[in-house]
Structure formats: structure tokens, C-alpha cells
């Protein structure tokens with residue numbers, strides 16, 4: 001599993017103080033079912049040292065403190081819930097992402113075959129599925145129902161954006177007697193999951209909430225890579241290759257590709273590294289000037305004159321200072337609505353070269369929804385399988401308020417409250433970004449102030 005997006009390399013403050021304690025509903029006393037090979041069992045003693053900055057670690061150890069470590073994910077020898085009685089819910093929220101169906105399938109198959117759980121309900125259309133007024137019926141999930149869903153993109157359960165009353169969500173969990181809730185979603189879903197977990201605790205209920213990080217943006221803190229990201233990058237590369245072909249075919253051809261990435265430009269950056277044809281990669285983390293001697297347009301002109309073609313990749317959240325509405329607008333989930341930077345940059349390029357009398361040909365490609373609605377690629381398919389399995393092991397062990405994460409090359413449990421503390425973004429001083437700069441050859445794109 002590739003780990004080049006290690007969030008600790010992206011963090012400015014590598015010396016993270018994380019509360020790594022995982023909450024539990026009670027003592028796990030029931031022996032795990034025989035279908036699970038005992039050699040695979042892990043327990044709470046199995047912890048993974050969190051890879052942190054060496055200087056920070058030295059400081060921690062010299063103070064006599066322990067090195068920060070995370071609970072390892074995996075099947076436990078003893079579980080909390082009785083497989084013959086436990087009832088489980090699954091919900092998918094937020095934007096689509098390749099691999100959601102793989103995760104749903106993996107959860108259902110693991111519950112059924114490894115633990116013998118047969119009461120599994122799917123809530124439809126995200127958080128709306130818990131709210132009676134929407135009238136979305138729950139779906140009974142069995143291996144037969146989910147057996148082929150991984151061949152399709154999207155989510156078999158449907159999704160939605162928009163806040164729903166947490167009290168009503170927990171009322172529904174109580175009414176249906178759900179004891180483990182698996183929430184597949186991104187940062188927004190995790191904030192909702194945290195609130196649901198708090199409401200459950202307030203009512204003194206024994207319901208586990210387990211989150212699985214989903215988003216093509218790969219912007220979740222304390223996860224190396226979210227599932228679906230790899231597939232999205234692969235598709236993005238195809239768009240870039242086409243843009244390059246178009247640009248090279250004509251004199252002064254420009255291929256401009258806009259990719260998703262609301263606040264984090266990982267798709268744009270990774271696709272740039274993968275294709276090697278990109279000359280300018282613009283991401284939300286980086287400020288750039290359009291005009292001026294060292295601005296983007298002047299740099300683009302230099303490139304065009306030297307090589308007669310250019311490829312530009314722009315993440316949708318880049319350059320928002322030029323296009324965002326004032327005051328900003330928000331979607332139903334509270335995410336800021338972005339201005340269309342791709343269209344804006346295209347028009348600026350056309351204007352600039354018209355003024356300078358250089359006849360350019362610009363091809364603008366916006367593959368946005370195509371890269372997230374396809375089925376998962378092999379890499380993501382394997383990854384999603386693991387995520388679903390580890391989520392089930394954590395839930396059956398009675399753990400709660402956690403996210404299953406792949407971090408420092410291990411599957412681990414991360415408290416949700418830590419995962420929502422911040423957003424993972426590209427660190428412009430990281431070796432990862434340096435590699436992007438080396439690949440594009442782009443300069444700072446900022447005029448001296």
C-alpha cells in the first residue's frame with residue numbers, strides 16, 4: 001500500500017499531541033467465533049508507534065514520557081457483542097467516491113461470514129435515512145444482496161448532504177435496536193458521527209459508532225490515504241494525457257484540466273507526479289498571482305514560447321481569491337461553494353494572449369464527476385476490503401468513537417475527536433510538494449511584494 005501521502009509529512013507541526021485512547025462500551029467477554037484464526041488476534045497491548053519528528057520524540061522521551069502510539073486494528077480474541085443478537089446499521093454520507101460499495105460489501109461479508117451476524121440494515125441516502133419524515137425505508141443487507149455491488153461505482157445505499165437532527169438519528173437507532181453503526185464518509189460525516197456518539201453516551205446507550213474515511217480529496221487528518229483517491233488520480237491522469245495530446249497537436253496549444261479538490265490539492269498533485277506532462281500545477285494550498293512579471297500568465301507565456309505547448313492542472317479550490325462569492329455561499333452540509341476557477345483561468349489566458357497577439361489554442365477539460373463515480377481500481381478495491389474488515393473487528397469488540405485509519409503503513413484506530421481537529425493539506429515545504437515542483441519546473445508564480 002503506497003504511503004507517499006503520509007500526513008505527518010504534510011503537517012507543519014509534526015510534533016502532534018494526539019489523545020490516542022480509544023473508547024470502549026465495556027469489557028469484551030465473549031470469545032471470538034471459531035471462523036477467525038487465532039493467530040490473527042491482536043489485543044490492546046499491540047500498539048504502533050506513531051512516526052513523528054525525531055527531535056520531538058527525543059524531547060518526549062527525555063521528559064520520561066512514552067512515545068505516542070496507536071491501537072492496532074484487527075480481530076480481538078474476545079468480543080463485546082453477541083453475534084447472534086447484535087443488530088448493525090450502515091450509512092454512507094457526503095460526495096461519491098470510488099470504492100464505497102466495496103466497503104459496504106466488505107462490512108456485510110465480514111459480519112456474516114466471520115462473526116455470524118445476520119441482522120444488518122442499510123440506511124438510505126445518508127443521514128436522511130434516519131429521519132422518518134423523508135420516508136426512506138431501510139434495506140436488509142445480506143451477502144446475497146451485496147454480492148455484486150462492488151462492480152458498480154457510487155453507493156448502493158445512496159447518499160446526501162445536509163445536517164439532520166442528532167436526537168432524531170439516535171431515536172431511530174434506539175427504535176431499531178441498532179448496536180453498531182458504521183458510518184462511511186468524510187470530514188463532515190465524522191463531525192456528525194462525533195455528535196451521534198456524544199448523544200448515545202448522554203442517553204447511556206451501548207451503541208458503537210465506527211467511521212470509515214471516504215473522500216477523493218484525501219483531506220482527512222491522520223489518514224495516509226483515503227479510499228477512492230487512487231482511482232480518482234488514475235482517471236485524472238487520463239484527462240491530463242488527453243490534454244497533453246491536444247496541446248501538442250497544434251502550435252501554441254494549451255491543455256487546461258480542472259480537477260476536484262476543495263481545500264486540498266492532492267489529486268492534482270499526485271496526477272501531476274504520475275503523468276510528468278504537467279507544466280503548472282495549481283492547488284488550493286498555494287497562493288499565486290495571475291498578472292505581473294512573475295505571475296502565472298507571464299510564466300505560461302515563457303513556457304509556450306520555449307516549447308510551443310503547455311499543460312496546466314488546476315484543483316477546483318485553487319485561486320479562490322479571484323472567483324469566490326463575497327459573502328461566500330455554502331452547501332447544505334456547510335461546505336463553502338467554490339467559484340469556477342477553471343473557467344476563469346481559461347478566459348484570462350485567452351484575454352492575455354489575444355492582447356499580445358499570440359494565437360493560442362486552448363482545450364479545457366473538466367472531468368470532475370467522472371473521476372469519482374467510477375468503480376474502484378485494484379489498489380482501492382484491496383484497500384476497501386481491509387477497511388471494511390477492520391471496521392467490523394473494532395465494532396464487534398465494543399469499541400466506539402473511532403475511525404479506521406491506514407497510517408504509517410498500519411491499520412490503526414484513531415479517536416474521531418482527533419480526526420476532526422484539522423484538515424490534511426499539502427505542506428508546501430514537504431518533499432512531496434518539492435517533487436511536484438521538480439516535475440513541473442514551475443516557479444513561485446508570485447510577484448515580489
Ligand SMILES: Nc1ncnc2c1ncn2[C@@H]1O[C@H](COP(=O)(O)OP(=O)(O)O)[C@@H](O)[C@H]1O
Nearest residue numbers: 093094161162163185186187188189191192333
Ligand atoms: N458539524 C456537523 N454536525 C452535524 N452534521 C454534520 C456536520 N458537518 C457535516 N455534517 C453532516 O454530515 C454529512 C456529510 O457531510 P458532507 O460535508 O456533505 O460530506 P463528507 O462527510 O464527505 O465530508 C451531511 O449530512 C452533513 O450535513
Ligand SMILES: O=P(O)(O)OC[C@H]1O[C@](O)(COP(=O)(O)O)[C@@H](O)[C@@H]1O
Nearest residue numbers: 094095186214215216217260261262
Ligand atoms: O458533490 P458536490 O456537492 O457537487 O460536491 C463536490 C465536492 O465533493 C468532493 O468530491 C468531496 O466531497 P466530500 O467531502 O463529500 O468527500 C469535492 O472534491 C468536491 O468539491
Ligand SMILES: [Mg+2]
Nearest residue numbers: 186187188215
Ligand atoms: Mg468533506
